[in-house]
Amino acid sequence: MINSMKPLLGLKAGTEPRQVSDRLKYSPDVFEFFTNENDFTPEGLKRLEYDIQWVKADATSKIVLHHPMRYKNEFTELVAPEKKFPKLHKFIYQSAENLLQFAFDYNIQVLVHGSYARHTQFFIDMYPNLENARQSVFDQLDELASWGQEHIMFENSISPIFYYGNTSEENDILERGYRLAFDTSHCFIKCRGDNKLFQNSLEHLKDKVVHYHLVDSMGGKKHDSLPLGQGRIDWAEALPLLNPKATSIYEINLSNQADAKEQVESHKFLSNLYERSK
Structure with a gap:
């Protein structure tokens, strides 16, 4: 395994103090805040800014x-x-x-989804056709990209809009010059569990990817968010295809949101794989 990315310990948390404190005890290399509606009240924004300062002081400046x-x-x-x-x-x-105001103030990153999945078709049906809906999303991503510049990235979906796993769709995305976030499970699901197609996407998009959500999947229709090693992704083949300049976190479903156990176990799995391959 040549030029593989040494796995970073990337952890994800909400803005609740218990979650942030739990993640910080592991001294993560990368920290991603999963924000929610309550974080955008005046009080919520104050708390989020405090948390950003806390993570920067105690662990890392690589914050998403x-x-x-x-x-x-x-x-x-x-x-x-x-x-x-x-x-x-x-x-x-x-x-x-x-x-984005925080991103510019603290030199950190913002991640926006190009699309999701569960209600996407409901909205698409309000347009004359899929292409019109798709163009509307690209127009908005163009606007957000101009706002965020080097502080914004866009994540792939498992919907018919803004997904990875199809060369034509990926080429349309690459033409627009976006900075990309690559969710491995979303792509693997779009590839219907085909590791070769998945690896093609990793390689094709590699140079424009600035951040990865590393997460396993069975590659079915269900969004399963499994710990690494518990799904069907071939991580030994995938690891050399990751952009070594990008950041990454383990976006795993947790049994307890105040305990990053499954994220940390996934990091151990990938680190062991990396060490064995050297």
Whole structure:
């Protein structure tokens, strides 16, 4: 295994003090905050800024702020038509602006989903066709990219919009010059569990990927978010295809949100694989 990326200890947490404190005891190389709607009240923004300062002081300056996934129980889908969902649209952009302000102030990163999956088709059906819906999302990503510059990245989905696992779709994304976040499970699911197709995507997009969500999957339709080694991804083949300049975190479903056990175990799995391959 030549030129493999030495695995970074990348941990994810919400803004609750118990979660942040738990992650910091491991001295992570990368820290990703998974924000939610409550983090965008005046008090929530103060807490988030405090947490950013806390992580920078105690562990790492490699911090990613994950754009909130939901607003009023609806997914923060860029494809949602503004005229029909004005409050959702306003929250998506206001929260992105709040996070980008922190990103510029503290020299950290913001991650925005190009799409999700669960309600995407519901919104797509409000457009004349898929291509119109897709173009709307690209137009908005272009705008956000101009706002965020070197402080924003866009993550792949398992929906029909903004996904990895298809060369034509990937070429359209690459043409726009976006900085990319690569979720391994989302891509593997789009590749229907085909490791060769998955590896092709890793290689094709490698130079534009600035951040990875490392997570295993069975490659079925279900978004399973498994610890590394418990799914069907061939990590020995995948590891050399990761961009060594990128950051990464282990985005694993936790049995207890205040305990990063499954994330840490995934790091041990990948680190052991890396050591054996040297």
